[in-house]
Amino acid sequence: MYDVIIVGGGVAGLTAGIYAKRAGMNALLFEQMFPGGQIATTYMVENYPGFIEPISGPDLAMKLEEHARKFNLDIMYDQVMNLNIDGKIKKVITNKGEYEAKTLILAMGAQPKMLGLDKEQKFRGRGVSYCATCDAMFYKGQDVAVVGGGDTALTDAIYLAQYANRVYLIHRRDEFRASQILQDRVMKNDKIHVIWNSNVESILGEEKVTGIRIRNKINNDMEDIELQGMFVAIGIQPNNELIIDKVKTTDSGFAIVNENMETDIPGVFVAGDLRQKPLWQIITAASDGAIAAMAAQRYIIEKFEEGLSGN
Incomplete structure (x- = not known):
């Protein structure tokens, strides 16, 4: 059983992985497609502190993954099909198997909104x-x-x-x-x-x-x-299929969390573009991931073992 399973390999997820491993946690990250999330499709990043010269989105995504792997974060490329978050032990079901963890950090991100026009889906990739x-x-x-x-x-x-x-x-x-x-x-x-x-x-x-x-x-x-x-380019909508009717969300489907990235389900945290917040940016996603990892560690120390003994 893992201390934490992270779902999503964007900025929030990878940052959570880095902080989790640095804290000595046994962590596993699932990513469905490629690391970096939305920044992997971003032309140029000019506002991330420390990068005085602009850096391309794909290059930044690659650096984030390399950084996470430096701390031996276990990254698995597989699609998460379902989550069982009701019990004390959380379960993640993927195409390849079932995995258990004391905590979950959900960082599935968001995707671009569509205009809703008749031929929009038909012509996707054809104009x-x-x-x-x-x-x-x-x-x-x-x-x-x-x-x-x-x-x-x-x-x-x-x-x-x-x-x-x-x-x-x-x-x-x-x-x-x-x-x-x-x-x-x-x-x-x-x-x-x-x-x-x-x-x-x-x-x-x-x-x-x-x-x-x-x-x-x-x-x-x-x-x-x-x-x-x-x-x-009219905004984003959350990739919330795995959390609908499982955690509290806004009317728009974004997860509602507190300042520690805690959802209304103990042991389940949400970071990055999947959560409701005033600013969806790379820097806020990184901050969310760091906070979520530290909050997950604190939950394990203060509440997980106590909760097991009380069952």
Whole structure:
């Protein structure tokens, strides 16, 4: 039986693993796909303390994994299918087996929200994308659109402008939510054309994206824009399939935890983008992971053994 099992190999999960191993805990981390979570698909990270020069998301993800492995964190690439968290001993069921732990740190993260348009899912990978760093090269010399107004949307637009002929940045409001430095870069980039107060009404094309139809929210005018790619950057939704109806969540599905990352289930902690918080950033994910690991250790020392003797 492990002291702690961590589900999710993003920033929060890997940081939790580092802190758990440094504390002498027997820890196992499960990751379904690749380490790093969302940062593995991020073009450039400029705001992580200590990295004076920008570092690419994939490079930072690789460094995090290397750091965790330096402390001999046991990382297993397998899909977690179910969790049994009701008892004192927690159980994690994967494709390959069942594992037991005294505590769980859940760090499954989040994924991009969809617009909910008719052809959005059909054209995913055929003109519709949620990852500019993954797909920008496919649109070299072509016209694309980015939908959104936050940091991710503006970062995507700036990145795509290095490859595309023109980038339409479509935002439903008349001002951005993004940081000022990103706004300044967008406004100075001749390749980026900002379209304010507008929503994408439909995706045009039969076999792939050939354009989009947008509606101006002020005058309801419709406009068709010919382009070859649309990148959606309108926020995130939690990867909460494993915790629905098991821990307390917000109406949006994000886990509700206290300052120690504790859920309403003793011995179960949530860190990173899966939890409700005011800022979803790399630095807050790392902080969450560290706090969760220390809280898990404290739980084992103060409550786990006591709870077993009381059964």
